[in-house]
Amino acid sequence: MLPGCGRLRRPGIPPAAMLLLLLGAGAALFCLLDAWYLLRLPLAVLHARWLQPRQRDVLQEQSWPGLVLPSDLDWLLHMNNARYLREADLARCAHLARCGIFDALRALGGSLVLAASCARHRRPLRLFERFAVRTRLLGWDARAFYLEQRFVSPRHGFVCALLLCRLHVVGSSPGRLVQHLCRRQVDSPELPEEVQHWISYNEASSQKLRAESGLGINTKDE
Numbered sequence: 001m002l003p004g005c006g007r008l009r010r011p012g013i014p015p016a017a018m019l020l021l022l023l024g025a026g027a028a029l030f031c032l033l034d035a036w037y038l039l040r041l042p043l044a045v046l047h048a049r050w051l052q053p054r055q056r057d058v059l060q061e062q063s064w065p066g067l068v069l070p071s072d073l074d075w076l077l078h079m080n081n082a083r084y085l086r087e088a089d090l091a092r093c094a095h096l097a098r099c100g101i102f103d104a105l106r107a108l109g110g111s112l113v114l115a116a117s118c119a120r121h122r123r124p125l126r127l128f129e130r131f132a133v134r135t136r137l138l139g140w141d142a143r144a145f146y147l148e149q150r151f152v153s154p155r156h157g158f159v160c161a162l163l164l165c166r167l168h169v170v171g172s173s174p175g176r177l178v179q180h181l182c183r184r185q186v187d188s189p190e191l192p193e194e195v196q197h198w199i200s201y202n203e204a205s206s207q208k209l210r211a212e213s214g215l216g217i218n219t220k221d222e
Contacts, residue, residue, distance in 0.1 A: 064091035110172030
């Protein structure tokens, strides 16, 4: 070191600038992505696997708690329609993790795809109102699971909204997954009449769309 010369210091980022940089990165994350969803989904699965007892009965109803936040509201100060689907997605993933279907998918090399859903809204959920999403597996066929999800008010038990979901199994089959979990062959319960009508509607709609695109009626439903 030359006489009279101090040690050279590298210029650092001032704390205030670093704070603004972190705040800007966080704001960009929430503006460009549904950050809360991306955080809550893995947490919901981990909570179902590690903090709740395993549900051995795949047909047993399970409950997922919810709360209407300001970010969930529409212009009428009700929980908006998109939030119902998001909360149903979280509850559905927790349900599948807790009853072991996710583990069976990993063991058999399969995956799930949401192929269809249908929502019916009966009463709006308002700001800071608590609700429970009650999910149950109704049954299955050769290609898909069928689930029902109810948004229930804990105050009086009223069903505020109802969703039906069709989950296609890719790389395996629903029957093989259930057999893997139960260690025996299990037949699906008979699906409710309204679900059978919904399946018929989906099939008719698929045939119509395939005909319009020139694919033919024998093409697999994608």
